[in-house]
Amino acid sequence: MNNPQKINTVMYALLVERQMNNFSVLEARDALLNTNGIPKNLDKARRLIYRQILYFENKGWLTSKGIGRDRRYSQTSKFKELTTQPKQRLQQIPLNKLTLQSYAVLDKERKQYLADLDIVLGEIDEYQSIIERLPELEQTVLPLYERAQKRSDLLLRKVNIYENILDSIKE
CATH class of the missing domain: 1.10.287 (Helix Hairpins)
Structure with missing residues (x-):
């Protein structure tokens, strides 16, 4: 059995838990705005999601069609075959x-x-x-x-x- 691929918790929530497919960056941002752990600032949230999407595209886990704001992202068969789990967040060390x-x-x-x-x-x-x-x-x-x-x-x-x-x- 393969070791599960650890992926960003935001992308895990989007692609695995919510099973998003054929989505835009803004749709992904809006889907996660109410989730804990994502910045409430719209611009920061969009940048976070966009960077993760680029990472997933480079890995071959997502493909894109269209240009600019009309660009849509879809899961590839390579991603669907993966066994995934969310990365554990590092706990911030409290100032003691x-x-x-x-x-x-x-x-x-x-x-x-x-x-x-x-x-x-x-x-x-x-x-x-x-x-x-x-x-x-x-x-x-x-x-x-x-x-x-x-x-x-x-x-x-x-x-x-x-x-x-x-x-x-x-x-």
């Missing part, structure tokens, strides 16, 4: 106390790196000012200026890393 504490620690460190970056950028501006006002000191100041630039690059990378991590925790 530990995650919130980690977030606070990371945010504090990010703020410290931002403050350090502001200081280093101020130093860079001052080095540039000194080099412009006193060109005879350029040989002495230039290594300090370059070291400050490298430090600012490092701090900016760290700030970006922390912001990416904090953004992913928020989501």
